Amino acid sequence: MKVNYAIGIDIGGTETKFGIIKCEDKNNFILEHWWSIKTICGQKNAEYMLDVIVNEVEKIKNLRSIKFDVCGVAVAALLDFYKGHIIYAPNLMWGNLKLKNLLEKKLGLPVIIDNDANIATLGIFYSKIKHKYPKVKNIVCFTLGTGVGGGVVYKGELLHGEIFSATELGHITVEPDGELCGCGNRGCLERYIGARWFVNNIIKELKKKKVKTIIYKLVNNNLADLNTKILYDAAEKNDKYSLHKWKLFGKYLGIAISNLVNIFAPEVIVFTGGVANAYKFFLPYTIQEVKNRVWPIIKDVKHPLLQNMKYEVVAGQNYGVIGAGILAIKSFLL
Template sequence: MNKHALGIDIGGTQVKMGIVDARGQLLGRIEHPTPQKEGAEAALLEIASVAKQLATEANIPWKDIAGVGVGLPGFLDIPQGHIVQLPNLSWNDVPIRKILEKALALPVTIDNDANVAALGEAWSGAGVGVKDLICITLGTGVGGGIIANGGLVHGSTGMAGEIGHIPVKQDGALCGCGRHGCLETIASATGVMRLMQEAIARGEQTILHHDESDPLTTEKIFSAAKDKDPVAQEVVQQAVDALAYVMSILSLTFNPALFVIGGGVSKAGSTLFEPLEAAYHRRTLSYVAKGVLIRPALLGNDAGLIGAAGLTAKGEILR
């Protein structure tokens, strides 16, 4: 990119925006509550207004911004720049590119939020210099973004990377997608909490408990595992084994050089990464796993907006 780019990461409660230079470095950023207006168009016009405010506050002339990238948490028609459905916002059938291009007078590109987070980490985070990587986000659910030969992999309908819904346990827990035993029922923050709550309900001996006055958290579970609580250790191991199983499949399919692990669960540090590396190498063919790195994400909440800005270069920033 020979100019700056604007990245917009639209979430269910917050919109994060940033102006990024050609090296993927943030020049200015702002957060704004996701507008809860009647109709998506009114909300998008408010977001466009905040974007212009950001440029003014960052002292960046609007003419120096080459384009806009937008990351969105839902089902998209990416080539048409169209929102099919954003369940968390009740936005359906929205011509977002048309609306924002008219409001901002700039070209607009959209993509899935997990994909733009992967692009951000590849551009200026944990994956700098790596052309083949997979970014896995362990949060409320499990998201994924795949980069092969420096470009995002979308698949025939834009659904590539939905790794949270790879089945890992037959007849397992019900997933939000309506099926049973998906990866995110075990390896997400929600899944880890569920496993621990079930163990407590069975009366297994653990230092942890769960009640309204002292609610259970993933941080407490990983801390207990670090302190050798056997029940917490078993819960963490179940999550790690499920994740390693999926990473093995992804390695055999895409042959990445690097896995980047982000999201709230990744903050567990070595309590997650050490057993994960061991389980991954145990499950994966040695000549496939050889040299593959597993690293924590570096950009945190800025990965999405930085990666969204990178969309304006149409994927060429990594090639």
């Protein structure tokens, strides 16, 4: 097979990353080189930002004498995967942008775009999970950060719905009449375990009533300084209040995962993103909640599904560019 190259691009609210992805065969992709630049946000700057991106691609092409065959782009956005249109990208302040068409014209390459969490899932699937478990075909991946994103690989392919990109795992309902989420719905997973909400809910509670916890001491009584790192440190110091909050975090995550297990029966559940590092405080409760809630037949100790289902915490941050390159190669060349 001819060696193919893709340029993978991950456009985030702060920085835009680029990567050269080499395809060796249909299961092996290598990130040969990556770099990043600052993102220029705003709708009126959108075309200018695309010109900056094209300029970066041209520069590396000349510098390395490389010929790209395809281009994949990850964007933190609600988008129409099939048309390649951005519907709404709050972090970039982009709306209604025909990104695929514009980039294809400017780059002269076939371009595919997808939501950043979906693409990171594909990147993790091929660059981590397939290496460790070569036979695995179905995974669910949660990105645990300020918000909660996610993706599903089903039978080796990213799962997409119609019209928009899916899969918004952060907006699975975990409390039917729960707190109001940023998306307008109530009781979404992200509203409880997205770092921003997780921390703010605790600040609100600690302001309302005096609780026995070392958190006050750790933030010098300035609750505005609270973050997930401090909640991790407090749990590490065996602070009962913080340990309980991580337990609730794990339970909510488990509720969402049990629904996905009943639907997809994934072989591996992946956690990535900064907050995933606190897994030792939440994962045991997640696993227990999944056991409590899945179908009785799956729960049976003799049933292989839960026995064999793996939970993996994956660190690293270039899965967006790797996944974008892989998606482009798989979509246009394989």
